[in-house]
Amino acid sequence: MSSKILKGHAEALSEFAKETSDRAREKPDDFFLQLAARNQEDAAREAAHQLMLEEAEEAGELVDLRLLGPRANGSISLDWFIRAMDPLSKAWKLAAHRLRYGNDAARGAGSDVISALNLKLAGIGHGSTRIFVTGNAMPDLTGESLLQATLAQVFRLLNARQDEFYDAVDAVGGKSAHQLGEFMKELDQGGFAAQFTWQSPRGRQFWEGRPDEIVRIRALLDTIREPERYLETITGRVAGITDTGRLELRTDDGKVMIRFPLKLTEQVQRLTITSLTTIQVETARYWDSVQKKDIYKRQLVEVQ
Numbered sequence: 270m271s272s273k274i275l276k277g278h279a280e281a282l283s284e285f286a287k288e289t290s291d292r293a294r295e296k297p298d299d300f301f302l303q304l305a306a307r308n309q310e311d312a313a314r315e316a317a318h319q320l321m322l323e324e325a326e327e328a329g330e331l332v333d334l335r336l337l338g339p340r341a342n343g344s345i346s347l348d349w350f351i352r353a354m355d356p357l358s359k360a361w362k363l364a365a366h367r368l369r370y371g372n373d374a375a376r377g378a379g380s381d382v383i384s385a386l387n388l389k390l391a392g393i394g395h396g397s398t399r400i401f402v403t404g405n406a407m408p409d410l411t412g413e414s415l416l417q418a419t420l421a422q423v424f425r426l427l428n429a430r431q432d433e434f435y436d437a438v439d440a441v442g443g444k445s446a447h448q449l450g451e452f453m454k455e456l457d458q459g460g461f462a463a464q465f466t467w468q469s470p471r472g473r474q475f476w477e478g479r480p481d482e483i484v485r486i487r488a489l490l491d492t493i494r495e496p497e498r499y500l501e502t503i504t505g506r507v508a509g510i511t512d513t514g515r516l517e518l519r520t521d522d523g524k525v526m527i528r529f530p531l532k533l534t535e536q537v538q539r540l541t542i543t544s545l546t547t548i549q550v551e552t553a554r555y556w557d558s559v560q561k562k563d564i565y566k567r568q569l570v571e572v573q
Contacts, residue, residue, distance in 0.1 A: 272323045279316040286313040318392060322401055325391065326468045329417050330406045336398040337462040345398050346459075353455035354400075358388060360441075360448035365419040367442035368514070371530030371551075371568050374444065385415045411534040418514070418531065420467050423449070424474040427465065427486065434489055435555045439566040440528065443493060450490035453483050496553040500570065503527075504547045507540045516569060518546070529569035536572045547573045 286309035293299070293306035325331040336345065362378035365386055387405035394401065404416040419441075426437040426446065438446045456463055456478065463478035478486075503525060505518035516527045516537055527550055529537050540546055550567040557564050 272320060272327055275316070275320045275323050279313070279320045282309070282313040282316045286310045322391060322403075325403045328406050329414070329468060329470050330403050331391070331468065332402045332404075332420065333394075333464075333466040334400040334402065335394075335464040335466070336400070337464065338460055340460050341398040343398060349455065349459050353452060353459065354390075356448040356451035356455070360445045360452060361388065361419055361423065362386060363445035363448060364423055364441035365415050367445060367530075368418050368422065368440070369415060369531045371528075371532070371570070373442040382415070385409060386419070387416075409531070411531045413531050413534065415531065417469060420474070421469060421471075421513075424465070424467065424469075424476060427476040427478075429489075431489070431559060435557060435564045436566060438493060439553055439555070439568075443495060446490055446493055450487060453487045453490070456483055457487065492558050494556060496555045496566075498551055498553050501550050501552050501567070502547060502573070503550055503567075504545070507542050507544050507546055509542070510537060510540065516540075516548075518548070525567065527567045527569050533569055533572070537569070540572065549573060 286306070289302070289306045289309050293302045296302055322331060326333075359377070362382060363374055365382045366372075366374040366378040369382060369385075385405065389403050391401040391403040393399065406414045406416050408414050422437070422440045423445075426434075426441055426449065429437040441449075457480075462480055462483070463476075465474075465476040465478065467474045476482075503518060503520060505520035505525065507516070508519045508524065509515070509517035511517075514528055514531070516529050518525045518527065527548065549570040551570055553566045553568070555564045555566065556562075
């Protein structure tokens with residue numbers, strides 16, 4: 270149901286509830302009228318909440334986490350909920366810091382990142398346990414939404430196959446990936462399967478967290494080791510700039526792909542295709558223990 274239809278429905282219920290509430294105040298001894306007023310107020314609040322969720326989804330601000338399994342019978346342990354949601358929240362915030370600044374947060378994400386994301390628990394759904402989380406999708410000074418950039422990379426990591434795994438990890442950072450691993454551990458130990466859904470500007474993003482998929486992601490995340498990092502200066506001609514934070518250079522040694530953080534968007538946008546440029550990058554060398562080879566990922570530090 271669209272937000273336009275829901276809005277009309279919510280407004281009608283609100284007006285109806287107000288009229289009944291006004292009459293109930295005039296007749297405080299009328300039990301059935303008091304009961305009707307409370308029921309209609311509850312219905313109006315529920316409709317307003319559904320409208321809020323629908324508007325958040327249409328704006329790309331809603332993540333729907335559905336827990337599945339024998340224990341997902343409409344309620345979950347409060348202790349488990351706190352243990353599981355804490356690393357998930359940290360994973361998103363740490364990924365957002367990495368995407369904005371190009372490095373892992375020394376301790377935790379700063380107040381500017383937390384404020385920009387504005388993550389909130391928006392409610393618990395009926396039936397199989399569903400958790401609704403909303404955030405702020407408004408673009409920042411770079412013209413990009415930090416929330417949407419973060420969620421796009423998190424879903425990319427969750428759905429990554431072996432050949433793109435290290436690139437997905439490098440995008441969110443090792444600390445964020447570790448926290449995602451902790452969340453998977455809590456799902457596994459809690460006996461839950463899970464589904465993530467997010468309506469992104471590019472289309473619906475989905476992760477099917479079946480038990481075997483949780484085991485697969487945990488196994489991949491367990492292979493991560495802190496990479497060797499060092500600075501390089503690269504000179505080449507600009508071959509491409511994407512809105513997913515990628516800069517492509519053609520050098521004497523071939524094509525080089527560099528990820529750039531949101532804070533350097535303005536510097537990158539000044540570059541023109543085929544122009545000769547010199548940049549400084551931080552190169553991370555990962556060891557792929559499955560394919561038995563080094564994998565190199567580069568992050569822009571400065572356009573010189």
